[in-house]
Amino acid sequence: MGLSKKERLDLLKSLRVDLFLTFYNLSVIICGLSLNQLVEDKICFNQLKLDSTTCLNIENVNGTREADKDYIISTAATFKNYQTLISTLPTVVLIFFIGHWIDNHPKQLKYILAVPAIGGTIISFILIFICFKFQIDYRFLLLTDVVRGLTGGSVVVFTGIYTYITQRTPSRLRTLRFAILELFKFIPNPISTYLGGLILNSKPWIADQPRNYIGVFFLSASFSIVGTIWILLSLNDSDQARKLLDLNGRNDDRSKSNNEVEEKPAETASKIFDLENVKNMIQTCIKKRENGFRARIWHSILALTFTLLCMSETVIEFPFAQKVYHWDSAYYSRISPIFMILTAAASSFAIPVLIRRFSITDTKMCLLGFVSLFLSLAVRGLWLSPNGYYVSSFAGILSGLLQISIRAFLARMIKSDEIAQIYSLLSAIEAFAPLLSSLFYTTIFHATISFNPGLVYLIACAFLIYPFCIIVWLDFTKSVWYNANEEVNIPQTTVYNTIES
Secondary structure, X not given: OOOOHHHHHHHHHOOHHHHHHHHHHHHHHHHHHHHHHHHHHHHHHHHOOOOHHHHOOHHHOOHHHHHHHHHHHHHHHHHHHHHHHHHHHHHHHHHHHHHHHHHHOHHHHHHHHHHHHHHHHHHHHHHHHHHHOOOOOHHHHHHHHHHHHHOOHHHHHHHHHHHHHHHHOOHHHHHHXXXXXXXXXXXXXXXXXXXXXXXXXXXXXXXXXXXXXXXXXXHHHHHHHHHHHHHHHHOOOHHHHHHHHHHXXXXXXXXXXXXXXXXXXXXXXXXXXXXXXHHHHHHHHHOOOHHHHHHHHHHHHXXXXXXXXXXXXXXXXXXXXXXXXXOOHHHHHHHHHHHHHHHHHHHHHHHHHHHHHHOOOHHHHHHHHHHHHHHHHHHHHHOOOHHHHXXXXXXXXXXXXXXXXXXXXXXXXXXXXXXXXXXXXXXXXXXHHHHHHHXXXXXXXXXXXXXXXXXHHHHHHHOOHHHHHHHHHHHHOHHHHOOOXXXXXXXXXXXXXXXXX
């Protein structure tokens, strides 16, 4: 599993998409806390007509205002359901078209990735306008979710990035490569959460604003613009991943012919919304496969979906902290990044050790992640004090192994000319995970906030039973499928040299 100096240098050259993901996630995540706070403040100031002393310290309100506090927090949490629904549905429709299109037009991948980043810039400026017009009803924020849905959002970004990495990386290195991607994916979390909270609670840049929302959204727009420029200028080798597939002897004649034709963005973009793309993708996903691969692929996708549902508790994490721990946005934005960093570091650095020192397989690594996530949710739901938050966060630092390992062994089941199509289906299903998790967490949290706010975390533990059983089954039967689609054993240096030539 060791990498030579040349292989490390070649690996660094392939991190263009990882850096783009960092910029994109910075622009999205930095808005999260401020958006939640903006909704709460608009409800408090505009709808309930409460004074600034109450609205700016809602987490510390009690006594006669306790009912107002619960209404504001639960209404803001429920509003996220509508935001998720509106941003998800258009994206799901879009993703069914682009999977087969990406497989046939890999050279245009950078344009597909740039669209969500451009959408993020538009969203930031809409948010700034809504802040200037503070008396506008908070429901107008749904306009930003319409833009995110029409431009693809994170679903399109991850479909393109996972396709690029899978096509470019041999199976023996994919777990490590996905771990590196996961590190870049997690890096923006603590940075943007801390920075967003710091700016939000600083002196407003514009007078007559309750908080400095505009400063946060302006910074979000800056990250989106930088990400757009970076991906358009740097990603010029997405079509060369095909050379890697040709070396492995797994490319078909159709793929080769498509690459021989010089592609123009305007011409190929018109082919995105072709119903043949949807038809081909559906046929690829439902066709019968040898050795039960169809069942294994579908169970793996559903297991990942259930896992993402349980891991999406962040939708209520800040309202939960307000209600249970009495934390404000300033303290929450200082303490939560610490555990985000620990989780990112633990997952990313544990994988090379587990693989090189203990020769652990993807499936066993996945089981380790399940144990970590289960303990985290259970402790969070049972121990309703700040110490419970610290212990549960520490218990979950290896939960990041789940997504990395599931994607790694799922890639082993997919043939090279089906990568983008299967990942598109995966992205479409995963797009519903935030919607389902938002409905799940906010509905139960809203119903139990007054008597047992931690119950939602305990129910989430029960949802881990199905994916846990699937991974145990895959681990016991891995002799049938684990190396079935293994590439020809080609030195990695040879592969990268061919790509660069």
